[in-house]
Amino acid sequence: MDEQVLRSLIKWPNVPDCFGWLALDRRGQWRMRDEFTQQNKLPGQVITHTALNEFISRNYACDTLGRYFFQNGPQRVFITLDITPWIARITPSENGSELLTQCKNPIKPSSALSDENGNIYIVGIVNQVQFSKEDSQTVALLHDHDLDHFSQLAKLHEEACSFGGSWIWQGKQLPLDPILSEELAARFNFVAKPSEKVSS
Known part of the structure; x- marks a missing residue:
């Protein structure tokens, strides 16, 4: 996990978790899912920014309940999986x-x-x-x-x-x-x- 992410967890330990806004599709692409996308059960927009994709991949993990997430600084962004993690x-x-x-x-x-x-x-x-x-x-x-x-x-x-x-x-x-x-x-x-x- 990135050092800057670990530092932010120490500085802001109680930032609320985020659900539904990020997905992993069956092609291995990360997708952003805004409120409209979530309400209409759409797949979301593929993230094409190389540095952002790499940042998500480096900070992708799983909690003890089997929920996969991206640690975005102090915030845990849980991932909606199309099929597998x-x-x-x-x-x-x-x-x-x-x-x-x-x-x-x-x-x-x-x-x-x-x-x-x-x-x-x-x-x-x-x-x-x-x-x-x-x-x-x-x-x-x-x-x-x-x-x-x-x-x-x-x-x-x-x-x-x-x-x-x-x-x-x-x-x-x-x-x-x-x-x-x-x-x-x-x-x-x-x-x-x-x-x-x-x-x-």
């Missing part, structure tokens, strides 16, 4: 390919999941060293631009309403199991639409 991309690297989140955190995958809509999710450890001393297992939606690449790595067999099988990542065979999309939040302990009324 992380969006994964398969990115070229010196060792062939790597999996990175929308925040450029590396993902160490342990498995993958496929749902009834054809989405692929990467399950694994995301290094969140800027927020926590511990790595945490979580889930990331694979960006739809990388589905063709993933299909080249996978051996699929049809399951009820989904697909299962395995996939090869950096020489290791990993499982690919079916899941219903409605099960994701409970299984991976995240809140897609945080609100002040979330119970502890």
Whole structure:
């Protein structure tokens, strides 16, 4: 987390939290959602300012209730998630390919999941060293631009309403199991639409 953010938390520890004004879409884009956008259930405007995107990504974290937020100075801005708290991309690297989140955190995958809509999710450890001393297992939606690449790595067999099988990542065979999309939040302990009324 940025040093200036940590300093502001000490100086102003009791600034009210903000809900509904920032979202993460299924393409890994941050979106601003004003009152009109929220009232009309619109996706919001994509943030294109590079420095602001990087600032949000550096100060993105999760609380003990599974609510993801952006620490904007002394204020905690909770994120509305379109689908998962992380969006994964398969990115070229010196060792062939790597999996990175929308925040450029590396993902160490342990498995993958496929749902009834054809989405692929990467399950694994995301290094969140800027927020926590511990790595945490979580889930990331694979960006739809990388589905063709993933299909080249996978051996699929049809399951009820989904697909299962395995996939090869950096020489290791990993499982690919079916899941219903409605099960994701409970299984991976995240809140897609945080609100002040979330119970502890």
